[in-house]
Amino acid sequence: MRWYRTQAVIAIENTRLLDELRQRTADLTESLEQQTATGEILASISGSITDTQPVFDAIVRNLRWLFDTDLAMVQVVKGGMVHLAAAAHEHEFATINKLFPRPLDAETGSGRAMMLKQVVQYTPLEGNPSVPPATQRFARDLGFNAVIFAPMRRGDTVIGVIGTARREQKPFDDKQVALIKSFADQAVIAIENTRLLNELRESLEQQTATSEVLKVISTSPGDLQPVFSAILESAARLCDASFGNFYRRDDDTLRLVATYNTPVAFTEARTRSPLRLNQSNPVADMLAAKTVLHVEDLAQDERYTNQRDPTIVAGVELGGVRTFLAVPMLKDNEPIGALVVYRQEVHPFTDKQIELVQNFAAQAVIAIENARLLNELRESLEQQTDRRCAGSHQFVARRFEACIRHNS
Numbered sequence: 001m002r003w004y005r006t007q008a009v010i011a012i013e014n015t016r017l018l019d020e021l022r023q024r025t026a027d028l029t030e031s032l033e034q035q036t037a038t039g040e041i042l043a044s045i046s047g048s049i050t051d052t053q054p055v056f057d058a059i060v061r062n063l064r065w066l067f068d069t070d071l072a073m074v075q076v077v078k079g080g081m082v083h084l085a086a087a088a089h090e091h092e093f094a095t096i097n098k099l100f101p102r103p104l105d106a107e108t109g110s111g112r113a114m115m116l117k118q119v120v121q122y123t124p125l126e127g128n129p130s131v132p133p134a135t136q137r138f139a140r141d142l143g144f145n146a147v148i149f150a151p152m153r154r155g156d157t158v159i160g161v162i163g164t165a166r167r168e169q170k171p172f173d174d175k176q177v178a179l180i181k182s183f184a185d186q187a188v189i190a191i192e193n194t195r196l197l198n199e200l201r202e203s204l205e206q207q208t209a210t211s212e213v214l215k216v217i218s219t220s221p222g223d224l225q226p227v228f229s230a231i232l233e234s235a236a237r238l239c240d241a242s243f244g245n246f247y248r249r250d251d252d253t254l255r256l257v258a259t260y261n262t263p264v265a266f267t268e269a270r271t272r273s274p275l276r277l278n279q280s281n282p283v284a285d286m287l288a289a290k291t292v293l294h295v296e297d298l299a300q301d302e303r304y305t306n307q308r309d310p311t312i313v314a315g316v317e318l319g320g321v322r323t324f325l326a327v328p329m330l331k332d333n334e335p336i337g338a339l340v341v342y343r344q345e346v347h348p349f350t351d352k353q354i355e356l357v358q359n360f361a362a363q364a365v366i367a368i369e370n371a372r373l374l375n376e377l378r379e380s381l382e383q384q385t386d387r388r389c390a391g392s393h394q395f396v397a398r399r400f401e402a403c404i405r406h407n408s
Contacts, residue, residue, distance in 0.1 A: 055190035056086035059162060059183050064088050067176055069166040071144065074187060075100070075110055076152075076160035082111065085160070089142075099138070109135040113149035114158045119177055121148035124169045145169040148176070150184040154192060162187060202352075205238060227367040228258035232339070235360045236260045239353040241341035243319070245270065246364070248337040252277045254284065257337075266319035273310075281311035286326045287335040292354060295324040297346045320344040325354065327361045331369065339364060 056074040063072035073087040073096070081101040087093050106112050109132055113120045122131045123146035125139040135147065142165075149163035162184050172180075212230060228246045236244040246258035254275040259267050277284045282303075286293035295301060298321050303309040315321040323343040329336050339361040341349075349357075 052187075052190045052194050053086065055187065057088075059187055060086045060088035063162070063164045063180070063183065066179065067164050067166070067172070069164040071142065071166075072162070072164040074160065074162050076191070077104055077114070077158065080104060082114075082161075102134075106132060107134040108132050108138070109147050110149045110161045110163055113163070114151045114161050117151055117153060117156075117158055119148065119150045119181060121172050121177075122146070123171050139165070143167050146171065148172045148180060150177075150180040152184045152188045152191070154188055159188065159191060202238075224367060224371050225258065228364065229260070231360045231364050231367075232258050232260045235339060235357050236341050238356060239325075239341055239349060240343075240347075241325075242344040244339070244341040246337070246339060247275065247283060248368075249277070249287075249335060254287075254338065263319050266314060269314045269318055273314075275311060281309065282324065283311075283326050283338050283340065287328050287338060290328055290330060290333065290335060292328070292358065293324070293326040294349060294354065296348050297322055298324045315342070322346045323348055325349045325357060327354075327357045329361045329365050329368075331365055336365065336368065 059074055060072035063069065071087070071089040073089075074085040075082050076085045077083075078101075080103070082104050084093075084097045084100040087096050089096060102108070104111055104114060106115055109120055109122055111134075112132060122128060122135065125131050125136060125145050125147065128136070131139075139145065139147065144165040145167055146169060147163060147165040149161050151158050152160040152162065162180065164180070212234065232244045232246050235241070243259070243261035243263070245256055245260075245262055247254040248257045249255075254277065256267070256270045256274065275281050275283050277287065282293055282295065282298075298304060298312060299316050301312060304312045304316055315324070319342060321342045322345055324340070325342075326338055326340045328338055339357060341357060343349075
């Protein structure tokens with residue numbers, strides 16, 4: 001009897017040890033899988049510091065793999081709107097992307113996660129009053145019954161969210177919550193790296209452009225045409241504009257003095273019919289207000305759709321203008337010209353780009369003033385030279401007359 005008890009104890013212990021071994025093996029396998037996934041994401045970060053897309057793709061791919069889910073996505077916030085940056089699902093990206101962009105609000109689970117700045121999850125989804133309306137519709141259309149979202153935070157600012165969903169009505173455990181937060185942190189690192197590198201590149205490009213403009217100003221102090229061309233090209237290129245125009249004031253007329261990539265038909269129209277300061281048109285109105293004019297979509301402007309203002313019609317129909325940015329050139333608070341850049345798509349200029357165009361306009365004013373001062377100096381020197389020559393001629397004439405009288 002004692003022998004049977006001993007064998008039973010051994011069997012129980014063996015079973016316990018085997019269960020522990022199996023659990024430990026499962027834990028090690030899970031840990032290895034997580035480390036592998038993290039390694040792939042980190043490799044994506046280091047290998048694509050100028051592009052976040054490979055990182056986002058790695059995140060959604062590994063979310064589905066580790067969480068055994070049917071959908072994973074990365075959403076980013078741009079200009080107060082939520083955009084789909086990546087998605088992994090049997091449906092095509094384009095199918096899901098039809099739901100975006102959308103406002104940042106509490107109508108979705110992802111929106112609530114971003115607004116609360118914390119991980120949120122819902123299960124079940126069908127008939128659950130705590131689930132946001134848009135998420136209920138989304139889950140019903142695609143057949144999901146459990147979702148989890150983790151916000152991407154840079155300091156106290158939310159810049160996006162990552163999430164995953166599955167059909168099984170099963171909550172996500174604490175390990176999965178910790179893991180999705182880790183993935184969100186890695187996404188933030190990728191975004192921040194790209195942002196900092198792009199800012200550095202933009203700064204270097206701006207410094208180079210400014211240096212080139214200053215070089216042109218210094219090498220052609222009396223000739224403004226190369227200066228206008230250099231400034232206009234730099235402003236349009238650095239601001240991703242389709243083309244640009246440079247106008248100088250001549251009494252009540254704004255004359256086109258330089259262009260960059262401007263459509264020929266639009267250039268001819270502006271040359272043939274210059275803008276007038278005493279007539280209502282966007283550039284003249286901007287100069288009268290002495291402030292920046294930024295129009296998001298010129299084709300939707302009332303002066304185009306209803307009033308058919310000829311200057312705006314020319315811009316839209318001959319130049320294909322949609323987004324429009326005009327910056328005044330002011331000398332002693334008086335308008336002397338305008339620097340205008342255009343986009344042939346609806347794409348507003350950023351605050352940094354507007355500031356950059358303002359800086360280029362200020363350089364143009366400096367160049368014009370330098371040319372004016374140089375011309376005044378030249379005129380003064382020429383007048384002094386003429387007076388000296390005249391005085392010298394008079395002196396020679398008097399000496400000659402004296403010699404004649406003496407000889408006589």
